[in-house]
Amino acid sequence: MSRWKALPAELDPRVRQLVVRLRRLKDHSGLSMRQVAARTGYSPKSWERYLGGRSLPPRDAVEAMARIGGDDPTRLLALHEVAAEAWTDGRDRLASAPAPAPAPAPAPAPETTAAEPETGPEALSAQTENTRFTRRSLRIALVAGAVALVLAVSSAVLLAIRLEGGDSKAAADPRVPSTAAGVSASQPEPPYTCHLKQLDGRWYAGNSSTQDAVLGVRDGGPEVAEAQCLMRRAGISPGGIDGIFGPLTQQAVKEVQQRAGLVVDGVIGPHTWKALRR
Template identity: 65%
Template sequence: MSRWAALPAELDPRVRQLVVRLRRLKDHSGLSLRQLAARTGYSEKSWERYLGGRSLAPAEAVEALARATGENPSRLLALHEVAAEAWATRRAESPPEATKPTGTPAPETAATTTTTATATTTSTSTSTEPRSPGRSLRVALAAGAVALVLAVATAVLLVVRLGGDTAQRPAASLAATAASAATPPTASAARPERPYTCRVERIDGRWFAGLSRTEGAILANGHAGPEVAEAQCLLRRAGVSPGGIDGIFGPLTERAVRRVQQRSGLVEDGIIGPHTWKALRR
């Protein structure tokens, strides 16, 4: 059994599900990377990238691996189709650094540059002239005034970027928005817990909890929302405790998903996909 390195944390759960499945097929076949390369026509380096989650294996490579390991390629190709869509979406949302504009500095950068220039000018003038108590006080007051102006400008800039309609807001609203922007959000504010109520009923031979009717959403550790709460209700109905019904996919929910997958003969990856939804709803 190969000892695989951990997959990248930022890898989409749909891509992660495909890579985990490919790894297990390779392990169960007993083939080395060299033997796998000889049977599929793809190099060892390519398979290292595919099985390491650094690049997405093409559909032809997935099909070749399935045939080399005696697996029906239809399910793998279905997983690949979902993973390819997720991979393309992630690349579209995160363009390479080389494509980002670099000519004009951002407003924050300009403000930082101004602060640095002001500090440099002040340091130069005070180092080349004799110091006196009165002059030091004037320099300190001037530096404080510059810092205050920059702080106000930064607060207004944050309000503009967050609201987009500051010209129509009253001054009190602007001050409140700037104050809230300057205060770092806590963990509970970033991910507020919302209590959900399970209303489990059987409709047309399938179980529903009244929170979501999805049968194909991909959910994994870190996701949140009514779909997660729906899965938690169904896990509890199946006799496996996911913790609280809070709509947050955490370690307890993942552990419960793995138990249901084990009982249903599915891949135990802790990720809810179409097959796990089917097992939960039947």
């Protein structure tokens, strides 16, 4: 069973969900990276980039992995389409960042009547060096400002996507209390509670009925609170029931996965949800 490296923290959640599913299919197949490359037609180095979140796999590679892992290619290709849109949006935001403005020309030296300015080789060399230093400093400052602006915009977009996704799931879920989706943005959210009940052989805590949401560190919302309640029911402490996927929750998820014989990656997916609800 593979021990995967953690995915980049800045990876879009939609791309993260696709990569996690591909990793599980690869583990389920029991094939090495070279064997996967031989069956899919893509090199081992390419698959290392795809499964490491450093490059988006092509559609043909995703479909080939679905056949190897015995998964439904239609659903996996739908995830790839969503991930490709997120990947393109991220590149477009970087490409549309404002270009640094040209550095202004150095101001002319003030005239003086007390003495004639120096015109020898040493004076000209000093003036040239000062001009280069000024232009280089301005370029560095402008580039740093542009990078900071791009990072701020990206963070705001990701936060808006997560908040919108959490609200729509809570509103559509019949098992989630109505107050979870109707709290105004100007009011503090009530603390999450655990109302455990068993339905059709599965346990629910009243925060979410999801079976396949992919959750990792820095995610939040009722789905995380649901998982925290179910881990506490199993005798594993995730910390507080606060709906925040932090280090304590991640450690508890790994313990659940280890008990169930799953891939221990600290990420909640369909298999981990199945282990939590049984």
